[in-house]
Amino acid sequence: MQSDNLARRTFLRSVAAGAASSALAQTSKARPNIIYIHSHDTGRYLQPYGHAVPAPNIQKLADGGVLFRQAFNAAPTCSPSRASLLTGQCPHSNGMLGLAHRGFFLTDHKRHIAHTLRAAGYYSELIGLQHIARDPAIIGYDKVQVIRGNHVEQVAPAAAAFLKNAPKQPFFIDVGFQETHRKFRKPGPREDPRCCLPPAPLPDTPETRYDIASFKATARALDEGVGVVLDALESGGLAANTLVISTTDHGIAFPDMKCNLFDHGMGVSLIMRGPNGFSGGKVCDAMVSHIDIFPTICDLLDIERPSWLQGKSMMPLIRGSAQEINDEIFAEVNYHAAYEPKRAVRTKRWKYIRHYDGRKHPNLPNCDDGPSKSLWVKNGWRDRAVDSEQLYDLMFDPNEIHNCATDPANAEVAAEMRGRLERWMKATEDPLLKGPVKAPKGATANDPDGTSPHEQAKLVG
Numbered sequence: 001m002q003s004d005n006l007a008r009r010t011f012l013r014s015v016a017a018g019a020a021s022s023a024l025a026q027t028s029k030a031r032p033n034i035i036y037i038h039s040h041d042t043g044r045y046l047q048p049y050g051h052a053v054p055a056p057n058i059q060k061l062a063d064g065g066v067l068f069r070q071a072f073n074a075a076p077t078c079s080p081s082r083a084s085l086l087t088g089q090c091p092h093s094n095g096m097l098g099l100a101h102r103g104f105f106l107t108d109h110k111r112h113i114a115h116t117l118r119a120a121g122y123y124s125e126l127i128g129l130q131h132i133a134r135d136p137a138i139i140g141y142d143k144v145q146v147i148r149g150n151h152v153e154q155v156a157p158a159a160a161a162f163l164k165n166a167p168k169q170p171f172f173i174d175v176g177f178q179e180t181h182r183k184f185r186k187p188g189p190r191e192d193p194r195c196c197l198p199p200a201p202l203p204d205t206p207e208t209r210y211d212i213a214s215f216k217a218t219a220r221a222l223d224e225g226v227g228v229v230l231d232a233l234e235s236g237g238l239a240a241n242t243l244v245i246s247t248t249d250h251g252i253a254f255p256d257m258k259c260n261l262f263d264h265g266m267g268v269s270l271i272m273r274g275p276n277g278f279s280g281g282k283v284c285d286a287m288v289s290h291i292d293i294f295p296t297i298c299d300l301l302d303i304e305r306p307s308w309l310q311g312k313s314m315m316p317l318i319r320g321s322a323q324e325i326n327d328e329i330f331a332e333v334n335y336h337a338a339y340e341p342k343r344a345v346r347t348k349r350w351k352y353i354r355h356y357d358g359r360k361h362p363n364l365p366n367c368d369d370g371p372s373k374s375l376w377v378k379n380g381w382r383d384r385a386v387d388s389e390q391l392y393d394l395m396f397d398p399n400e401i402h403n404c405a406t407d408p409a410n411a412e413v414a415a416e417m418r419g420r421l422e423r424w425m426k427a428t429e430d431p432l433l434k435g436p437v438k439a440p441k442g443a444t445a446n447d448p449d450g451t452s453p454h455e456q457a458k459l460v461g
Contacts, residue, residue: 065273
């Protein structure tokens with residue numbers, strides 16, 4: 001009898017151990033893969049957002065996922081935007097005050113999401129563009145794929161090859177495309193400039209029509225690259241258990257867009273498709289920020305959020321338990337090609353922008369060269385006035401044209417928005433509160449009084 005009881009207890013322990021092992025395996029298996037697909041300088045100028053920029057593959061992603069109509073970056077400039085998404089912090093908190101190739105860098109690469117995911121059992125790999133470090137090896141990916149370039153033709157096949165032989169453990173892959181950064185591709189038959197409409201801030205002229213036609217040709221290439229990745233995900237049987245995050249860094253490279261704190265610069269495409277609610281072709285109108293993606297992933301995976309995160313999880317929006325998670329969204333610029341310190345706070349109704357450099361005219365090096373810029377410069381853009389404080393009523397002025405900061409009727413709103421910005425700057429220990437933002441040693445920047453980002457830069461750190 002005693003022998004029978006011992007045998008029974010041994011059997012039960014074995015069953016319990018097996019069940020626990022099976023449960024652990026099921027949990028690991030259920031934990032979704034993550035693909036972060038990002039483009040350069042695309043804003044929301046894509047088909048899913050209603051623009052005449054065909055992107056059938058990205059549209060298909062939106063049709064099966066969640067489209068965020070009011071998504072914003074933390075900085076409308078390349079490296080700071082990407083670094084903020086990947087660390088969950090604003091640029092002046094994570095240290096990325098300017099462009100990586102100009103000598104700016106993250107204060108602590110351990111805050112990159114790849115490290116948090118590794119602790120949760122994820123394998124990570126970089127495929128293509130990253131633009132947050134001069135040497136991608138220091139970021140902390142398990143592997144950095146070495147490919148010939150960062151354009152669709154090189155990146156998409158490399159990502160597809162990874163998915164064809166994906167590891168069994170959950171993975172996080174960072175797939176970065178150079179498109180739609182300038183220099184744009186030449187318009188083809190499907191992008192007839194005569195039938196194109198320039199983006200809202202620009203006049204309808206032959207120059208601007210050709211410029212947006214060229215952008216559309218480049219966006220077509222981007223969409224084809226995204227399609228290659230999504231097809232590989234489907235054919236590999238991985239789509240059902242993979243969270244796809246498709247976004248861009250900031251607005252398109254046209255005047256008053258990229259590197260500007262208007263919605264045309266801050267606004268980004270954001271589409272997320274995957275398990276646990278990120279499906280069904282839903283549209284979300286809640287304001288969200290790039291810095292909300294990191295905490296969202298933590299909640300989705302049921303892992304502890306790092307203490308440094310400044311964003312909020314979007315899961316209440318996905319689960320339907322909240323209509324909004326942010327009363328306000330913040331964004332900033334410090335260095336791009338040239339130094340241009342400015343900050344913005346946005347609510348559903350209002351936008352407040354403040355410039356801190358004392359300049360009264362546009363910072364032309366911070367706009368990429370192209371036909372639209374040349375047209376503006378030719379017609380006196382350099383001499384246009386720039387107000388140090390700007391307030392816009394987004395209900396009646398969505399293109400942020402009429403600054404009402406000095407209108408006595410809006411004095412109360414201006415004071416409230418000014419207070420929101422000041423409280424955030426203090427809470428995040430913004431260095432701008434103490435004066436000009438210092439660049440790190442070895443960093444370079446252009447003369448703000450210049451014209452082109454391609455002019456000679458000088459050491460500023």
